[in-house]
Amino acid sequence: MGTEDSNKSKLKDAILSALRGTDGDSMTVNDLRKEALLSVQGDEDDKDDKKNFKNATKALEKEGVLTLSKDGVAMLTAKGKKEDKRKSSDAEKDGGAEGGKKRKRRKKSSDDDDDDDDQKMEEDEESSPVESSKNKTSRLFVGNLPFKVDEASLNEFLSGKMTHVKWITDINTGKFYGSAFVEMESLQAAADVVKSKNKKELMGRQIKLNFAPAKPGTTWPPEKRESRGNERTGGQARGTGKVPMGEKPDGCLKLFIGNLSYKVDDETIKKFFSNVGSEVKRARFLYHKETNDPKGCGYVEFWSTEACDKAATLNGKNLLGRPIRIDWTD
Known part of the structure; x- marks a missing residue:
């Protein structure tokens, strides 16, 4: 699969994940775009990212897993909901079996040449969030957070291994999106919580966890343990309520x-x-x-x-x- 196809697949998964994390399996297209693009490290103001999101939603609509209303609301169809339940059920049933298949494949390749064995080992590692060479980051994206969440409750949910959190807010309004970037104390801690906590509930909401390497030029982790903003702005404190003001210009009116x-x-x-x-x-x-x-x-x-x-x-x-x-x- 090419890079372009892989990115498109990730974006489609992010869209479905965002919808499946809501109470009614629906969101406004604007909110869905923000959450999905954040999840894949996109930029909601970038024209190409907007175009990619539009193409991905159209593809999902064509596949019959979501619908787009004239009012600008995206909603999972019965097929989309059914696939989600089927995948969750299969994952629970086949979790142990899948690990067994990987072990068998590794054992079978032991009689092959070294190159084949190395290739099999790489495939196994890439399928495991704990050991993946692709996921050498301790920075995570956390989505579908309840609006009552705070630093203490999120850290407890993440097994007490969180060192920094940046609550994602709207650049204009300061409104909390219900998502955040967090820094874990180690690569292993990050991999462990993705494996054990992804799609688990916090305050009644199914939390989404993804690895999220910082973009080039981004200051990470933040200076303070808890901060707010988005990928282009910073700040202190989270969500709503009183936010510290910036430096006052001379003669400000x-x-x-x-x-x-x-x-x-x-x-x-x-x-x-x-x-x-x-x-x-x-x-x-x-x-x-x-x-x-x-x-x-x-x-x-x-x-x-x-x-x-x-x-x-x-x-x-x-x-x-x-x-x-x-x-x-x-």
Whole structure:
């Protein structure tokens, strides 16, 4: 199998894995793309990765394992659900037998020449997550996490061998995706948890674990044990709630606001900041180009630096039931 075919197969598996990890076997296409591409170390903003995702979903739709609605929702079909159950059942039944087959193959090859024996050994190692030469990384992708998860509960789930965690969040809104990258204390620890914990439940959700080598140029592991962000940005703390702000520009008059309810409008923002005596000059919300749906973030400008400073003190405070994320911006 060529590299291109292999990557396509991995992406299709990631798509199905993401759908099978949800409660209703369905997700919006946008959320599915984010999770699937994260799982295979893709970039949701890269045109080629987007095209590959689109081709993979179309192929799966053609195979009859998922459907795509006009409303932008991807859902597993009865065939897709049935295949998942069959694979899980086969894995449980044949786990020991599969290991036996590998041992028999190794034994049979012992009478062949050295080259054949080495080839068989390589095949066996590649099929084992513990010894695989392909998986020489202690960095893992963890998907389908419950939103209540924290560093302590995730570390306990990963057998207490986790040294760092980076919670994956939206670059604009700061919203927690329900996935993370983690660093394990050793290659063996990483391989062990992938083998023993993949598809096991944490707080009622089936967790997905994959090896995830850091991309070139990525600082890994992070300086702090717990951080947040995505592959292009950093930060401290996870999920929602109060997020530490960055460095304040001189004479700052504008703030970034994220994790907003889609019901927020200009009047709501003005009333919110008026609670600390800050008068809003103008507010600008961001929207998705394709659908014109709100992104849940935007920018607010104030008449004075003093008003901007006061407004910044509301970072992490609730607005329409959501802890608003605030940061300085030029």
